[in-house]
Amino acid sequence: MFNFNFSAPTEIVFGKDTQHGTGEYVKKHGSKVLLHYGGGSIKKSGLYNDIVNSLNKSGVDFVELGGVVPNPRLSLVHEGIDLCKREAVDFIIAVGGGSVIDSAKAIAVGVNYDGDVWDFFERGIPIESSIGVGVVLTIPAAGSESSSSAVITNEDGLYKRGIGSELIVPRFAIMNPELTFTLPEYQTGCGISDIFAHLMERYFTNTTNVDYSDRLIEASMRTLIYNAPKVFANPNDYDARAEIMWVGTIAHNGLLDCGRGGDWASHNIEHELSGLYDIAHGAGLSIIFPAWMKYVYQNDIGRFVQFAVRVFDVDLAYEDLSAVALEGIKRLEKFYQNIGMPIRLSDADIGDSDFDQLASKATDRGNFGSFASLGKDDVLSILKLAL
């Protein structure tokens, strides 16, 4: 186990009807506020009205900017920064899923920066200032509601890049599982896949003696496996929706990183995939992860056996540990299919024509991955396994 620092300062406000308190939480943190959101779904669902009513009731002075799309775009971030500078905004309330929150975080770090905010993403220069961000979460997936990271896509070249800083951890996150009842099946599946991937990126580590965090991650994965079929059977199952939503937060708030390294190679490859094809992040992950696992499992067969046995209840047959590990991967693929996710590039109508470009972009800043270090040829092999 490594030395580590940990805190989880985001105030989680979890449960039924909690969105009606948004104004009071916003008022604690800002005097002039940007209300940031995506497309029309929060207007159709009535959530937009709930939030606006709550802000008005609390006397919050706000401007608004909608239009965030999945794989959120740098151009809208620029627009948001200009708006915030013009209107002297000092707090952003993000209403939506990970894309809206990440867009809000990117705007927040740009408000007090004189250069182009993309500098932080492309050149990794340290973030020294950010206005505050609060969240009303509508999609359990990215974990951005209490994380220190954000990912933005630059349309100029379709680069998808991330930033990380304690300064962008949201001040509060209002999470009402009822708001997720209306999520389409596909988006529900994508969210669960994203959460599961966050857990696996941390699980597949080279750090030894990480017993407790292993078990916490396994508990998180089993909770998803147990509750996912319930929400597909009944989208209004409050308790199952609540479990998934809560796992989504814990999966990415830093608790499960304590004392261990993560891998993140599959995320890196997927970022290039969804940057180029605009495929949903969760769907890209369910394609890349099994291929990555097949490519690397022999690096530490014990860890993959533990995954198979403890997470997917594979019978432990000591005679053939490879078979146990591969059966674990097979059950993961079955799990993905049960939640409507693709497990091959062909399921998403993607062929091998851009493999070279994908592998080049993924490795343009060098090798990546910590469980196994991957270069361009490795990425090409993984993409071929995903065909």
Added chain:
Amino acid sequence: MFNFNFSAPTEIVFGKDTQHGTGEYVKKHGSKVLLHYGGGSIKKSGLYNDIVNSLNKSGVDFVELGGVVPNPRLSLVHEGIDLCKREAVDFIIAVGGGSVIDSAKAIAVGVNYDGDVWDFFERGIPIESSIGVGVVLTIPAAGSESSSSAVITNEDGLYKRGIGSELIVPRFAIMNPELTFTLPEYQTGCGISDIFAHLMERYFTNTTNVDYSDRLIEASMRTLIYNAPKVFANPNDYDARAEIMWVGTIAHNGLLDCGRGGDWASHNIEHELSGLYDIAHGAGLSIIFPAWMKYVYQNDIGRFVQFAVRVFDVDLAYEDLSAVALEGIKRLEKFYQNIGMPIRLSDADIGDSDFDQLASKATDRGNFGSFASLGKDDVLSILKLAL
């Protein structure tokens, strides 16, 4: 699952050599500091010197007060409050285990209060002000290093009472597992028993649909069961010490309360026991808990079966669920014995002579317990089961 609020703002600084950074963390929070500790063990171990050197190096102006004993006393709290008022102390660094931290928290809430600080404990009046507390942890047990609660014993009548407030959550907790290498076996066992009890108080709930937190608690209990024998075999096993220390924090920082009620009846009964006999808290808990379980398990046999199967790997035989539940309790008792804990009052040379007084004191403010509501007769029955 209930609605809930959660945050874990304490900055955890975990790992080897971390105590040498104490001064820098203290400096962030206070200008005049009280160094608070227990007996001579931190002087013998060299930790006292490490802390003083670090405080001096960072230029921290401090006064000190040692002498905290297990089941920390109100009289020393009064002494600390007087000292802090006299010296204009604005931050307390507690170096020790739960007793020292709880004593520091009680002093912290008393500094800006004109009446007797015991008012908060006895009359439950709301806490409106506290100076900050930081921690260097030497005993993994109470979880007080990031919790919102504290327990103090009033020598006048030997009442043991608690307070709870977000204002007393420590600002930071420095946790070096190496500092626990020198803990005697008995104290190591008491600590593990205390942590296990914190987990069980939360596990045995009447709240339904708490799948994720159930699994997180089970993961925590299994981590203790797996690592406890390692530290008894080798007290210098860094990784096993680290796992236990980290479970101790998570067990009591609020994460495992999210969306569910706890019971806390066993803690209530134990508080009277250790208030009267000055038995170690962990040892009192290992005596009371099995008796409590035998008394209440039929209230929700399913929960006790789940405990037996998921935590102690009892074979699930549907024909006789009572036998499964009782086997779980038996394995818990065996676990306690393996870590050197008593499981009966007779193991601690306590007879039945004070049962009436214990049961009266425990219920002097009415029934308690939420998994099962207990009155005086119930407490008497549980004490008899513990003989």
